[in-house]
Amino acid sequence: MKRLTLIFALIIAACTSPSYPGIDSPQRTPNSEVDKQIIAYIDQRLEEEYYWLDEVVEKSYLFDREYTKWSDYLSSSLSKLQTNMDDGSVKSNGQRSFYSYITEISSSTRATTNGFGILLHYTILVGNGDNNYYYFIIDHVYPGSPAAKAGVKRGDMITMINGSYITSNNYAGLFTAIQNNTKQSFKLKLQRQTTGEHFTVDIAKAQYDTSPVAYYEVLDVEDRKIGYLAYTSFESEYDEELLVALKELAAQGVEELILDLRINRGGSVNSAAKLCSALMPATMEGSTLCTLVRNPNNKRTKQSSTFSLTDTGTVLSLEKLTVLCSNYSASASELVVMGLRGLDVPVTLIGSQTEGKNCGMDVTRKSIGNKNLEFAPITFMCFNAKNEGDWGEGIVPDVNLKEDNESGLRDANYPMPRADWGDEEKDIALQVAISKITGKPISQSATRSMAVDEYQETLGIELPVEGIRLYQE
Numbered sequence: 001m002k003r004l005t006l007i008f009a010l011i012i013a014a015c016t017s018p019s020y021p022g023i024d025s026p027q028r029t030p031n032s033e034v035d036k037q038i039i040a041y042i043d044q045r046l047e048e049e050y051y052w053l054d055e056v057v058e059k060s061y062l063f064d065r066e067y068t069k070w071s072d073y074l075s076s077s078l079s080k081l082q083t084n085m086d087d088g089s090v091k092s093n094g095q096r097s098f099y100s101y102i103t104e105i106s107s108s109t110r111a112t113t114n115g116f117g118i119l120l121h122y123t124i125l126v127g128n129g130d131n132n133y134y135y136f137i138i139d140h141v142y143p144g145s146p147a148a149k150a151g152v153k154r155g156d157m158i159t160m161i162n163g164s165y166i167t168s169n170n171y172a173g174l175f176t177a178i179q180n181n182t183k184q185s186f187k188l189k190l191q192r193q194t195t196g197e198h199f200t201v202d203i204a205k206a207q208y209d210t211s212p213v214a215y216y217e218v219l220d221v222e223d224r225k226i227g228y229l230a231y232t233s234f235e236s237e238y239d240e241e242l243l244v245a246l247k248e249l250a251a252q253g254v255e256e257l258i259l260d261l262r263i264n265r266g267g268s269v270n271s272a273a274k275l276c277s278a279l280m281p282a283t284m285e286g287s288t289l290c291t292l293v294r295n296p297n298n299k300r301t302k303q304s305s306t307f308s309l310t311d312t313g314t315v316l317s318l319e320k321l322t323v324l325c326s327n328y329s330a331s332a333s334e335l336v337v338m339g340l341r342g343l344d345v346p347v348t349l350i351g352s353q354t355e356g357k358n359c360g361m362d363v364t365r366k367s368i369g370n371k372n373l374e375f376a377p378i379t380f381m382c383f384n385a386k387n388e389g390d391w392g393e394g395i396v397p398d399v400n401l402k403e404d405n406e407s408g409l410r411d412a413n414y415p416m417p418r419a420d421w422g423d424e425e426k427d428i429a430l431q432v433a434i435s436k437i438t439g440k441p442i443s444q445s446a447t448r449s450m451a452v453d454e455y456q457e458t459l460g461i462e463l464p465v466e467g468i469r470l471y472q473e
Contacts, residue, residue, distance in 0.1 A: 028067045034369035038070035041368060042102060042375065046077070049300040049362060050100075050377045052084040074102050074377075086359050086392060087378045088465050099467035100361065102375040115181030117145020117208050118152065119232075119263070122328075122461050123416050124171060125157070134166040135159055135191075136175065137416055139263050140232060145208035150201040152190065155417040155426075159198075160189035175461060181205060193418045194426045211238055212264075215421035216245045218252045222438045227254035227316075228430070230421045231275075234267030234332040236471065239274050243315065246278050250316050257316065258433045259336075260324040262351060262415050265466045266331020269360060269382075272468075273307040276336055279321060280345070282313025289339040292360065292380040292470065293389075301362055301379065305470070320346040322437060324429045325397060326415035330355035331468045335382060338391055342384025349397040350433050352414055356394035358382050360468030382468060399432055407432045407442055413458060 031039070043063070046056045056077075063077040078084060079096050088098035121137040136158040141147045160166070161174055177183045185204040191197070212233040219226040227249035231242065249257070257279065273289050280287075292305045323337055334354050340347050361376035383389035399405050401414045409428045411418075419426035424434065425443065435442050 030066055031069065034371065035070045036065070037368050038102075038371070038373065039065050039068075039073050041366065041373075042070070042074055042077075045300070045364070045375060045377055049294070049298045049379045050084075051295050051359065051379055051381070052081060052087070053295050053297060055081045055083045070102070074098070074100060084378070086381075091462055097462070097465050098378075099357065099359065099465050100377045102373060105365065105372050105374045113181065113210050114205050114207050115145070116178060116186065116203050116205060117142040117147040118178055120175060120179050121416055122463050123413065123458050124175070124461065125413075125416075125458055131165070132168065133159070134168070134171045136166065136171075136178070139417055140214055140421075142208050142210055146203040146206045147201075148208075150203050151199075152188075152201060152203075153192070153420045155193050155419045155423075157191045157193060158188050159191055162187050172461070194420075194423065211241055212267075213238060213241050213245050214260075216249060217422050218249060218254055219258075219422075219424065219434065221424075221434055222440055224256070224438055225252060225254045226434065226437060227252075227257040228260065228422055229257065230260040230262075232264050234264070234269075234271040234275070236268045236271050239271055242271070242275065243278060246275075246315050254316070256320070256322065256437050257318055258322045258324065258430065258437075260421070260430075261329045261333040261336070262324050262326045262429070263328045264330075264333045265328060265355075265464070266333055266335075266357065267466070267469055269307060269332060269335065269468050269470050272332040272335050272339070273309070276340060277309045277312050278315040279318050280309055280312045280340075281317035281319070284309050284343065284345075285312045286310075287343050288385045289343070290335060290385075291383050293383060294380045298379070301472075305380075320348070322348045322350065322433050324433060325349050325351040325354050325395070327352055327355050327394070328415060328463070330357045331360070331466055334358065334391055334395055335468060337395055338382075338384050338388060342386045342388060348399075348433075348436060349395060350399045350401070350436065351397050351429055352400055352402045353394040353396050354391075355463075356392045357467055358389050358391050360470060363469045363471045365471075376467070376469060378467060380470075399436070401429060401432070407435065409442060416458075 047053055050056050059080055062080045068076050075098055078098050087100055088096055090096055118138055119140040121139040125135040127133045138154055138156045140154055141152050166174060187202050189200045212231055212235050214230040214232050216229040219228055276289055287309045289307045289309055294303050296303055337347050359378050359381050362379040363376040365374050381389055399407055401411055404410055424430055431442055
């Protein structure tokens with residue numbers, strides 16, 4: 001009996017002994033008052049307007065408000081839900097990523113950046129041979145940036161950085177350093193794909209403007225004027241600049257437009273509506289481009305919002321549109337395509353299947369403590385005038401350049417850029433678009449300057465997640 005009493009006492013002691021910090025139970029620091037205030041703001045927004053708010057209310061007790069910092073709280077909480085699988089995707093490592101986000105922002109309205117001016121393609125090439133050195137491909141160079149002033153162009157390959165090769169051990173850190181401007185300077189060795197030329201540049205961080213209006217011109221082909229516009233993001237701060245570009249194309253008498261959205265991951269639904277309005281004829285005035293549908297229990301915003309075409313016929317008056325697309329094309333880019341197709345406007349897609357993001361966010365900016373925040377939870381699904389909204393798996397192109405197709409041109413590594421914006425000879429997507437519009441045969445010079453089999457394999461870095469954004473005042 002004495003032995004049983006001792007055992008019982010030990011059990012009680014084990015269950016009631018205090019927990020000490022250590023390997024199995026590390027010390028955790030409770031959240032600061034600012035963290036708690038931001039988390040309370042996140043909770044309120046999720047419970048009032050998140051598209052899957054019903055499950056938020058049901059499982060709110062699972063959210064860690066005491067120790068999870070505000071910057072991690074949103075993703076930590078959303079990962080505990082089951083009904084919100086359309087909010088983001090599952091990464092290759094099995095972890096979930098979300099379109100919904102909360103982040104600190106600057107007080108500036110226009111996106112002036114201190115950096116190099118380079119956007120890298122998210123597919124990385126592994127060179128053929130025994131060394132397996134990696135190559136970064138440049139997707140875009142911002143005009144006026146240090147990279148642009150150094151002569152770097154879209155399609156150039158970075159083969160060495162600071163005198164060293166890019167390898168499996170350093171590629172991730174180097175990619176981030178260039179893409180996110182985390183270093184002060186770089187020496188880059190590059191190869192121009194269109195000519196095979198090798199050259200080296202030194203670039204140091206400086207201020208430049210990140211306008212999404214990347215490039216535009218008028219192409220004179222077969223006595224026809226075809227407008228070409230490369231647009232990299234739907235950003236409302238640059239709506240006027242976008243309209244200026246379209247007006248300049250219209251002033252030169254363009255009859256058709258090739259809209260290049262290959263690296264456009266989306267953005268403002270207002271900007272998408274303004275773009276479509278500027279493209280369409282006066283007969284489309286007042287037509288519904290899209291309707292945003294929210295959870296019926298949304299307590300913050302009305303259940304649906306409709307966006308219509310306005311001031312049509314005042315810029316261009318197109319009867320049809322050609323769009324260059326890829327798996328990078330998402331969100332508002334897909335909205336332009338599906339919104340116009342919902343109005344029976346012929347939209348020809350050339351490239352590869354788009355990413356598939358038919359949901360979006362009501363975006364609010366708020367200051368809490370010393371932090372300026374932008375919070376964008378997924379709050380709506382998007383439908384066109386025909387009530388079509390099922391493009392969550394992506395939109396299939398009319399001409400798929402990753403497969404055998406009617407044009408005779410194919411690139412297994414598409415949309416990896418091989419030439420600069422507007423290169424009619426080396427850009428196969430642009431060549432195919434021109435041929436579709438004019439009937440002009442494909443030029444043999446449109447074939448790639450570098451064959452796919454020159455590379456042993458490719459690997460990819462996870463694309464950032466985004467969604468259609470509707471900014472609320």
